[in-house]
Amino acid sequence: MKIKNVSIVGLGALGILYGHHLSKKIPKMNLRIIADKDRIEKYQKNGIYCNGELCDFQYVTPEETVESADLIIFAVKFSGLHDAIKSVEKHVGDNTIFLSTLNGISSEREIGTYYGFDKILYCVAQGMDAVKEGNQQSYDNFGILCFGEKEGIDTPKVKRLADFFQEVEMPFELDANMNKRQWGKFMLNVGVNQTVALIEGDYGEIQKDGKARDMMISAMREVIALSSYEGINLTEVDLQYWLEVVGKLSPHGKPSMRQDLEAKRKSELGLFAGTVVELGKKHGVHTPVNEELHRRIHEMEQEF
Template identity: 70%
Template structure:
C-alpha cells in the first residue's frame, strides 16, 4: 500500500484548526485540503483563521470540487454536523482512503462506516488538548494527541502502520492502540464526566482538578459509564479511572472543554451524545444513572433559556 501523501480535513473547529495548522507546515501546499462550503471559505479567507496568534495558511476546497481521493480523511466536525459532513467528503474517499473521526462519543465511526465501509475506518480519540476557540482564533498550551486503532483488540494492522509512519514523518503526536475500544470508552467516560460537569458549573478545568462538589459529581458520572462499559463488553476499572483523572490533572486549569464554550456562546451542546447516550444505555441494561440524568436535565435547562435570551 502506498504511503500517505494527501490529507483532507472537514470541520474547522478547535481540533480542525489545531491539526490543520500543524500539518500545513509539514506538507507540500495543496496536499492538505480543508473541505468547507463556499460561504465559509469566503469568510475564512477574508477574516483569516488564527492558531496561537499566527494566521493559518490553509488550502480550501468546496465539497463539489472534483479532487483525487485523500489517502487520509479526518473528521473534526461537531456531532450535529456529521451527516452533512459525510455527504460533503464524497469526492475525497477512494478505495485506499483511511478515515479517522476525532468526534466525541462512541458512535461516529459506525455512522461514517455505514456510508463508506468499516474497512476504511480506524477508531480514534483525540485527547490531552486544551484548545480554546473564540471566533476565528484558537489558543492552546497542550496539543494533545490522536490515538487510533482497529476495533478488534491485539491488531496492529497495515492501516495503523500507514498512519503511524505518516504521523512520525509529520512530527504529529499520536499513539497506535491495540486495545482501542477500551480507549474509546475511556475517553467517553472522561467526556461524560468533565465536559458536562464543567458546563453545569460554568467554570474551567481548575474547578474539577481540586477537591469539592464539582470533582465529586464528575467522578460519579464517570462511574456510571464504568458500569455500562462492563455490559457493553469493554470493561473499565479503577485503574482506567485513575489514568483518565491523571489526563484531567495535566490540563491547563484555565482551559475549558468545548461544551462550556458552547454554553458561553449560547450554542446547543453535545449533551445528547454524552448523558443522552448514558441514559439510553442505562435503560437498555437496567443500570441506574442518576448523576447523568441530573446533568442532562441541568444542561437542557440552561439551553432552554437561549431562545428567550436571544
Template identity: 60%
Template structure:
C-alpha cells in the same frame, strides 16, 4: 501506500489544531480543508488563527472534483456528521484511511456504514487543552492522537505519517476500551464544567464539581460492564491523570458552547448514558441531572 494527500472537514478546535500542524509540514495543495462557499468566504475574510498565527489553509468546496485523500480527518460536531459524510464524497477512494475525531462512541460506526468499515481506524484525540473563541484557537498542550484497529498495514502507514509530520500519537491495540475511556472522561468533565460554568481547574481540585464529575464517570463504568468493555478503577485513575495535565484555565468544548450560547453535544454525552442506562437497567441519576440542567440552559437561548 504512503500518505501524501490529507483532507479535513471541520474547523473546530481539533480541526484547527491538527490542521495547523499539518499545514506546516505538507505542501499547501496536499492539505485540503473541505467547507461550503459561505464558510470559505468567512475563513478567508476573517482568518483562522492558531496561537495568534494565521493559518494558511487550502480550502475546497464539497462538489469540487479532486483526487481522493490518502487520509481523511472528520472533525465536525456530532450534529454535523450526516452533512459531513455527504460533503466528503469526492475525497474518499478505495485506499483512503478515515479518522473520526468526534466525541462519543458511535461516529465510527456511522461513517463505516457510509464508506466501509475497512476504511475506519478507531481513534481518540486526548490531552489537548485547546480553547476556540470565534476564529481564534489557543492551546498549551497539543495532546496526541491514539489509534488502532485490525488493519495492521493501515495502522503502520498512519504511524509512519504522524512521525513525518510530528503529530504526537500512540498505537493502542484495545481501541474500543480507549474509546469508552475517553467517553467516560468527556461525560464527566465536559458536562460538569459546563454546568458549573467553570474551567478545568474546578475539576482538578477536590470539591463539589470534581465529586459530580467522578460520579458521572462511574455511571459510564457501570455501563461499560454491560457492553463487555469493562472499564476499571485503573482506567478511571488514568483518565483523571490525563485531566490533571491540562491547563487549569482551559475549558472543554461543551463549556465553550454553553458560554457562547451554542447548542451543545449533550445528547452525545448524558443523552447517550441515560438511554443506555434504561436499556441495560443501570441507574444513571447524575447524568440525568446533568442532562436536565444543560437542556434547561439551552432552552433559555431562544427566550431572550
C-alpha cells in the same frame, strides 16, 4: 503506499489544531480544508488563527473535483457528522483512510456504514486543551491521537498512518484495544464536559477537590457501571488514568461543551448524558447523576 493528500472537514478547535500543524509539514497543495462556499468566504475574509499565528489553508468546496485523499480527518461536532460524511465524497479513493476525532462512541460506525469499515481506523483525541473563540484558537497542550483497528494494530493500514504521523511529527499512540479506549474517553467527556459546562467554569475547577470534582467522578462511575453490560469492563484503574489526563490540562482551558454553552449553541448533551441515561434504561442501571446533569444543562440550553 505513502500518505500524501490529507483532507480535513471541520474547523473547530481540533480541525484548526491538526490543520495548522500539518500545514507546516506538507505542501499546501496536499492539504485541503473542506467547507461550503459561505464558510470559505468567511474564513478567507477574517482569517483563522492558531495561537496567534495566521493559518495558511487551501479551501475546497464539497462540489469540487480533487485528487483522492489518502487520509480524511473528521473534526466536526456530532450534530454535523451526517453532512460532513456526504461532503467528503469526492475525496474518497480506493486507499483512503478515515480518522474521526469526534467525541462519543459512534462516529466510526456512522462513517463506516456509509463508506465501508475497511477504510476506518478508530481514534481518540486526548490531552489537548484547545479553545476556540471566534476565529481565534489557542492551546497550551497539543495532546495526542491514539488510534488502531477496533481490535489490534498489526495491519498495513495502521502502519501507513503511523509512518505518516512519524514523518510529520504528529504526536500519536497506538492502542490494540481502541474499543475500550473510546469508552474511556467517553467516560471522561461525560464527567468533565458536562460538569464544567454546568458550573460555568474551567478545568481548574475539577482539578481540585470539591463538589464539582465529586460530581464529575460520580458521573464517570456511572459509565463504569454500564460498561460491563456492554462488554467493555472499565475499572477504577481506567478512571485514575483519565483523571491523570485531566490533571495535566491547562487549568484555564475549557472543554467543548462549556465553549458551546458560552456561545449559546446547542451542545452534545444527547451524546453524553443522553447516551448514559438511555443505556441505563436499557440495562436497568440507575444513572441519577447523569439524569440530573441532563435536566439542568437542558434547562440552560432552553434559555438560548
